[in-house]
Amino acid sequence: MKAQPAEQDLLAIALETLETKLIPSLSGTDRYNALMIANALGIVGREISDGGDAELLSGRILGAAYGENRGRDFSDLAEDIRAGQLDGREDIADLILSLARTRCQLSNPKAAAAYTS
Numbered sequence: 001m002k003a004q005p006a007e008q009d010l011l012a013i014a015l016e017t018l019e020t021k022l023i024p025s026l027s028g029t030d031r032y033n034a035l036m037i038a039n040a041l042g043i044v045g046r047e048i049s050d051g052g053d054a055e056l057l058s059g060r061i062l063g064a065a066y067g068e069n070r071g072r073d074f075s076d077l078a079e080d081i082r083a084g085q086l087d088g089r090e091d092i093a094d095l096i097l098s099l100a101r102t103r104c105q106l107s108n109p110k111a112a113a114a115y116t117s
Contacts, residue, residue, distance in 0.1 A: 011045040046106045054106065057099040064092050 015038055023034045047054075058074070065086060066072045080086050105112040 008045060008048050011041055011048070015041045015045065043107055046109070050102070050106060054099060054102045057095060057102060061092060061095045061099060064095060065089070 018034060018038050018041070023031060023038065026034050062072055062074070062077065065077055065080070077086075086092055101112065101115070104115075
């Protein structure tokens, strides 16, 4: 039985085919739409290879802010930050910054590289 390529490999093949074979032959709206699809495939591929770091960081942020109170979410966190209830919590600020960097790396690695010097 022939080994099947992993999800990451399938996405890489699809993305390479799109970028090298299809996009160069397109123009106008079709080219724009194909570029958006290529971008989305790239993001999904990076999220798969990320191994869930962004989700882990999200959980760590909520855990640091609320402990075991699992009914809270990021809208609660934002409200509490605006109300000043988490002022002085550098641990939470550092985790939020790490999450923002991780998400930027996933969605736009070129832009993220500009801030990693």
